[in-house]
Amino acid sequence: MAQAKKSIAKALKSVDLVVEVLDARMPPASANPLVEELRLTRQRPVLKVLNKSDLADPAVTKSWLQSFRAQDNLFAVEVCSKHKSDVRNLIREARKQVPHRSDAIKPLRMMVMGVPNVGKSTLLNAILGRSVAKAADEPAVTRSVSRYDLDEKTIIYDSPGLMWSKLDSRENAYALAVNNAIGVNAYVPEEVAVFLAEKLRLFYANRIFDRYGFDSSNLDANDILQKIGNIRGARIKGDEIDLERSANILLTDYRKGKLGRITIQVPN
Ligand SMILES: Nc1nc2c(ncn2[C@@H]2O[C@H](COP(=O)(O)OP(=O)(O)OP(=O)(O)O)[C@@H](O)[C@H]2O)c(=O)[nH]1
Ligand SMILES: [Mg+2]
Structure with a gap:
């Protein structure tokens, strides 16, 4: 660096x-x-x-x-x-x-x-x-x-990508991770996916419905991740949801544009 x-x-x-x-x-x-x-x-x-x-x-x-x-x-x-x-x-x-x-x-x-x-x-x-x-x-x-x-x-x-020398905003750090600007080993996928799910819930709830077929209006971001895991069969054993896999499903769908055109940071 x-x-x-x-x-x-x-x-x-x-x-x-x-x-x-x-x-x-x-x-x-x-x-x-x-x-x-x-x-x-x-x-x-x-x-x-x-x-x-x-x-x-x-x-x-x-x-x-x-x-x-x-x-x-x-x-x-x-x-x-x-x-x-x-x-x-x-x-x-x-x-x-x-x-x-x-x-x-x-x-x-x-x-x-x-x-x-x-x-x-x-x-x-x-x-x-x-x-x-x-x-x-x-x-x-x-x-x-x-x-x-x-x-x-x-x-x-x-020129080579220049990463922030100090990332003191959680919002910016998660946004960078969501968009693959930060190496996968440097963040926890569940945390980053919860951040993304929260943005989707607030601004693009219809995309959650279109892609995964459920209404997210009464759910929080953690519930959304759970539901995606349930629908996609991401289970560890029995009924327990594999949240890491659920997180990666959501992140990959977003990154590949499967959720449509989305901007996660809007002007004030
Ligand atoms: N859909 C879409 N994908 C793009 C666009 N520009 C770049 N990409 C994709 O983004 C990814 C990163 O592109 P790079 O050109 O390697 O990015 P970079 O900024 O040079 O990255 P570093 O060298 O690692 O800092 C690649 O998968 C590109 O195909 C664009 O305008 N639209
Ligand atoms: Mg490059």
């Missing part, structure tokens, strides 16, 4: 624009203050990218964009890294931010930054139009800063 921070800080010297990749399903949790700190040390402008917008609730993504754009000097776009038109739009926005870097002598130099697993490498591959950086649905896939040339006037750097 310290190594990743050092190499990013060094590369930032020759970068004109930070493309901060956020997960549209959890913008606050994926906005690591360290990214902001590093870019401000070098006074680099930022383009905030709400990535994985295809998995997020579209109405909430619009609200997030509005709240970002209401802030001075803050530019934000939503993107699904798998949609070419979104990626083209992002490049257009990036060029607008740094108009004086637009030729072969002064190429635009961008660096994608963000917490682990938000889709930095996938976005970079989409921008380049070829699969050069390894990407997978687990944290810490990219290990070092790498430079890629899009064309004569555009250079782009991939």
Whole structure:
């Protein structure tokens, strides 16, 4: 981690624009203050990218964009890294931010930054139009800063995911775990699934019904997990529910988009 921070800080010297990749399903949790700190040390402008917008609730993504754009000097776009038109739009926005870097002598130099697993490498591959950086649905896939040339006037750097140095908000910690930004050995699946079940109960109760076929209006988050285990036959012995398996069923369904488009952190 310290190594990743050092190499990013060094590369930032020759970068004109930070493309901060956020997960549209959890913008606050994926906005690591360290990214902001590093870019401000070098006074680099930022383009905030709400990535994985295809998995997020579209109405909430619009609200997030509005709240970002209401802030001075803050530019934000939503993107699904798998949609070419979104990626083209992002490049257009990036060029607008740094108009004086637009030729072969002064190429635009961008660096994608963000917490682990938000889709930095996938976005970079989409921008380049070829699969050069390894990407997978687990944290810490990219290990070092790498430079890629899009064309004569555009250079782009991939960077390793930067995790918060201190996560003192439980809300953010659980949101990161729900979205696979934290390694599976670093959290308790039952706790994280209860957090997710609570969000679903409050904001997306109809999705619980659609997927698992029960009404959650009179249940708490623990009961929801129990019920999912019961319905899916996750039992240890006899009638006892295997809560770890129930938790993993819910988390996997959510991560695969089986519960529909969901945003677990909404603007105030
Ligand atoms: N549905 C969807 N999946 C995406 C999108 N962008 C990335 N992913 C998936 O998210 C997972 C993580 O992508 P990566 O590109 O490896 O993420 P990263 O930020 O480079 O991760 P690290 O290098 O580990 O920090 C992969 O399974 C991608 O396929 C997107 O816009 N939509
Ligand atoms: Mg990566």
